[in-house]
Amino acid sequence: xxxxxxxxxxxxxxxxxxxxxxxxxxxxxxxxxxxxxxxxxxxxxxxxxxxxxxxxxxxxxxxxxxxxxxxxxxxxxxxxxxxxxxxxxxxxxxxxxxxxxxxxxxxxxxxxxxxxxxxxxxxxxxxxxxxxxxxxxxxxxxxxxxxxxxxxxxxxxxxxxxxxxxxxxxxxxxxxxxxxxxxxxxxxxxxxxxxxxxxxxxxxxxxxxxxxxxxxxxxxxxxxxxxxxxxxxxxxxxxxxxxxxxxxxxxxxxxxxxxxxxxxxxxxxxxxxxxxxxxxxxxxxxxxxxxxxxxxxxxxxxxxxxxxxxxxxxxxxxxxxxxxxxxxxxxxxxxxxxxxxxxxxxxxxxxxxxxxxxxxxx
Amino acid sequence: xxxxxxxxxxxxxxxxxxxxxxxxxxxxxxxxxxxxxxxxxxxxxxxxxxxxxxxxxxxxxxxxxxxxxxxxxxxxxxxxxxxxxxxxxxxxxxxxxxxxxxxxxxxxxxxxxxxxxxxxxxxxxxxxxxxxxxxxxxxxxxxxxxxxxxxxxxxxxxxxxxxxxxxxxxxxxxxxxxxxxxxxxxxxxxxxxxxxxxxxxxxxxxxxxxxxxxxxxxxxxxxxxxxxxxxxxxxxxxxxxxxxxxxxxxxxxxxxxxxxxxxxxxxxxxxxxxxxxxxxxxxxxxxxxxxxxxxxxxxxxxxxxxxxxxxxxxxxxxxxxxxxxxxxxxxxxxxxxxxxxxxxxxxxxxxxxxxxxxxxxx
Numbered sequence: 054x055x056x057x058x059x060x061x062x063x064x065x066x067x068x069x070x071x072x073x074x075x076x077x078x079x080x081x082x083x084x085x086x087x088x089x090x091x092x093x094x095x096x097x098x099x100x101x102x103x104x105x106x107x108x109x110x111x112x113x114x115x116x117x118x119x120x121x122x123x124x125x126x127x128x129x130x131x132x133x134x135x136x137x138x139x140x141x142x143x144x145x146x147x148x149x150x151x152x153x154x155x156x157x158x159x160x161x162x163x164x165x166x167x168x169x170x171x172x173x174x175x176x177x178x179x180x181x182x183x184x185x186x187x188x189x190x191x192x193x194x195x196x197x198x199x200x201x202x203x204x205x206x207x208x209x210x211x212x213x214x215x216x217x218x219x220x221x222x223x224x225x226x227x228x229x230x231x232x233x234x235x236x237x238x239x240x241x242x243x244x245x246x247x248x249x250x251x252x253x254x255x256x257x258x259x260x261x262x263x264x265x266x267x268x269x270x271x272x273x274x275x276x277x278x279x280x281x282x283x284x285x286x287x288x289x290x291x292x293x294x295x296x297x298x299x300x301x302x303x304x305x306x307x308x309x310x311x312x313x314x315x316x317x318x319x320x321x322x323x324x325x326x327x328x329x330x331x332x333x334x335x336x337x338x339x340x341x342x343x344x345x346x347x348x349x350x351x352x353x354x355x356x357x358x359x360x361x362x363x364x365x366x367x368x369x370x371x372x373x374x375x376x377x378x379x380x381x382x383x384x385x386x387x388x389x390x391x392x393x394x395x396x397x398x399x400x401x402x403x404x405x406x407x408x409x410x411x412x413x414x415x
Numbered sequence: 416x417x418x419x420x421x422x423x424x425x426x427x428x429x430x431x432x433x434x435x436x437x438x439x440x441x442x443x444x445x446x447x448x449x450x451x452x453x454x455x456x457x458x459x460x461x462x463x464x465x466x467x468x469x470x471x472x473x474x475x476x477x478x479x480x481x482x483x484x485x486x487x488x489x490x491x492x493x494x495x496x497x498x499x500x501x502x503x504x505x506x507x508x509x510x511x512x513x514x515x516x517x518x519x520x521x522x523x524x525x526x527x528x529x530x531x532x533x534x535x536x537x538x539x540x541x542x543x544x545x546x547x548x549x550x551x552x553x554x555x556x557x558x559x560x561x562x563x564x565x566x567x568x569x570x571x572x573x574x575x576x577x578x579x580x581x582x583x584x585x586x587x588x589x590x591x592x593x594x595x596x597x598x599x600x601x602x603x604x605x606x607x608x609x610x611x612x613x614x615x616x617x618x619x620x621x622x623x624x625x626x627x628x629x630x631x632x633x634x635x636x637x638x639x640x641x642x643x644x645x646x647x648x649x650x651x652x653x654x655x656x657x658x659x660x661x662x663x664x665x666x667x668x669x670x671x672x673x674x675x676x677x678x679x680x681x682x683x684x685x686x687x688x689x690x691x692x693x694x695x696x697x698x699x700x701x702x703x704x705x706x707x708x709x710x711x712x713x714x715x716x717x718x719x720x721x722x723x724x725x726x727x728x729x730x731x732x733x734x735x736x737x738x739x740x741x742x743x744x745x746x747x748x749x750x751x752x753x754x755x756x757x758x759x760x761x762x763x764x765x766x767x768x769x770x771x772x773x774x775x776x777x
Contacts, residue, residue, distance in 0.1 A: 062453040066460045069658055077446055077455050084443040091424040091736075093439050095617035095663065098428045098739060131493025131619060132640065135654035139638040170638055250655055255457035257493060257619045257657035276501040276532055278494065292497035293612060295619035296431055297659055301457065374453075377460060 063399035066377035067208055067352060067390040068230065069250040076304045076394075083300065094300050099293050107300050108289060114306035115262055118315055119232075121239040126265050128281070128289040129258045129299045134229045134248040137259055138164040141225055142171035144281045145200045145243065148272045153177045153198040155218070158185045158207035159383065164227060168202070177201070184384070185210040187344035196221040199271075200243060206231035208251075209381040211354030211388060212347040217241065223267055231351050232260070233309060234393060235319040243267040244281075251351070252318075252393045254302030257295045309393065318393050325391045325400045326350040332404045336411040338362065342384055356386030362414060370406045378403070425761035428739035429570055429714060429752040430592065431612040438666045438756075445662065456662050461655050469662050470651060476668035477624055480677055481594075483601040488627050490643070490651040491620045491661045496591045496610040499621055500526040503587055504533035506643045507562045507605065510634045515539045515560040515584070520547045520569035521745065526589060530564070539563070546746070547572040549706035558583040561633075562605060568593035570613075571743040573716030573750060574709040579603065585629055593713050594622070595671060596755060597681040605629040606643075613713070614671075614680075614755045616664030619657045671755065680755045687753045687762045688712040694766045698773040700724065704746055718748030724776060732768045740765070 112127040151173035178189035223243035250256040268282040426433040474489040513535035540551035585605035612618040
């Protein structure tokens with residue numbers, strides 16, 4: 054088996070994405086033998102004491118890292134945030150009620166579509182007019198909506214809310230791609246949810262962090278599998294949870310805690326983002342694709358002014374061991390996703406390549 | 416890291432359950448470095464060429480191992496078979512239509528409950544009158560039902576259909592706990608589904624093997640996440656799939672193929688079941704809990720005639736390195752789950768312990 058130190062790939066994948074090397078190492082060991090039990094983490098009962106302890110620890114780390122109020126609940130479900138898009142209106146929109154959404158990108162649009170299948174859905178703000186290249190501000194949220202939903206970071210378009218909208222109604226936020234990247238005031242949210250496969254862990258689990266007092270108020274009879282109250286009441290064990298994804302998420306959260314928590318993550322992420330965006334702004338052959346004040350710290354997007362130069366640039370970064378920076382087809386160009394686990398050294402390699410390319414071709 | 420050969424646990428867990436040691440070894444390697452790519456299998460994009468190949472291979476192995484008709488589709492979703500209980504009526508019961516169910520245990524009952532939330536649901540057969548200790552036979556299925564649903568193996572109660580019911584309507588089967596344990600005629604089923612965490616792989620993925628011609632006929636507008644047709648059309652990539660669970664399932668299916676496929680699994684499972692049930696029948700202090708002709712090959716259940724002897728028996732099997740044979744609370748006694756990956760040597764250890772205990776205390 055090769056070891057972590059052999060790896061020479063700078064992994065800018067948008068998700069599933071880079072995880073800390075020590076997490077991968079520990080996860081691999083546990084796939085063979087979990088903590089000396091003689092059993093693999095993936096072949097033990099989810100009702101076994103060792104796994105129950107993993108689940109409890111993972112739930113408690115989510116709350117600890119984000120400083121959530123004591124009474125908030127945490128569950129880990131399968132299905133991805135995409136299933137969350139469906140569960141949000143089912144669990145928060147009253148029968149005959151309505152919901153307010155901000156539409157800031159592909160995933161926000163999908164959330165809107167899912168809500169429309171359930172009931173009245175008002176898009177109170179949208180940046181679709183400029184290909185989602187900015188974050189709408191100063192919009193009004195109707196005080197008779199059951200909740201307001203937004204997407205804190207737009208993975209594809211590279212924009213991010215720097216300040217969260219003030220809302221007269223309960224707030225639901227899809228934080229899939231920037232959860233744990235910065236401190237948030239959890240008490241401001243009825244629900245924070247997100248797919249694990251960015252800052253939290255591997256694909257296969259979705260975290261829901263919620264105020265239980267906001268649940269069970271819609272008058273809607275739900276399948277127990279889609280009922281957040283049921284999952285919260287059953288402490289995320291209503292059915293077999295996605296064991297391995299929860300375990301690796303726990304390891305990743307322990308790593309974050311050891312590193313200094315989300316405040317330290319925010320500092321590191323700011324430094325990485327500054328390093329890259331400064332290069333984008335400094336080198337005339339590149340330019341950012343979003344409003345400067347809304348630039349995502351997680352997923353910087355940029356293009357070349359002369360697209361004909363892309364193949365030569367691509368050859369250069371590939372040679373440097375960089376992986377995953379081709380932009381999404383709806384934006385083009387480049388997207389360098391820089392999640393918590395990406396070291397600043399990888400960003401420096403990318404910036405060096407950009408500089409070198411600019412010098413040769415500028 | 417300890418190696419497979421150090422392990423001395425005989426893992427009879429009901430699920431998540433034992434997986435082949437060579438699968439665990441390979442999975443652990445891939446968590447560090449997938450096939451020399453320099454990236455972990457859990458930190459690469461699900462849209463990357465390496466993972467797309469894993470998905471295609473996993474889909475094709477399901478069909479190959481079970482001899483499915485060419486036009487059948489395979490998808491792997493999160494959420495467990497429990498989400499499947501909800502999706503089945505949504506995808507197969509026409510608006511205003513009805514469904515027929517056989518109720519043979521805990522999971523079958525949950526499937527019935529979920530169907531009732533969607534529409535008219537007729538329980539055409541049940542073994543609840545005798546605590547689900549047998550499989551109902553010779554029951555009629557109404558020819559105007561949209562589908563007939565049954566549970567091929569009842570993990571908790573230890574019963575299993577030896578012959579599948581004849582049905583005048585499309586058949587949907589939850590095969591979570593005995594899929595890949597024996598040959599089946601896939602063309603007889605509109606849908607076979609099951610949680611991965613028994614014979615197929617780790618918790619976190621659910622396989623759906625289905626006739627696409629039976630989909631999209633209900634007149635019901637569905638969330639794309641609950642729409643099997645959508646997932647089939649998108650080749651199981653509508654959203655981020657549970658990457659690691661799909662990968663380990665692929666490895667486990669490759670192992671089954673190397674071992675000789677499901678015909679060989681059936682032979683091995685029959686030998687293991689005979690070894691254990693013979694001991695249960697031979698030793699007067701033990702007795703089986705189910706009708707003899709309906710005994711599950713996967714989850715043999717048995718009790719002691721004198722429950723006061725259980726603590727002494729428990730001490731003995733624990734000492735022998737046996738794990739996970741305490742019965743479910745609804746049956747009591749013992750359940751020795753013997754999935755594909757459990758070697759007959761482990762069953763022999765259990766039988767030896769039973770013999771030894773009987774000799775000392777008989």
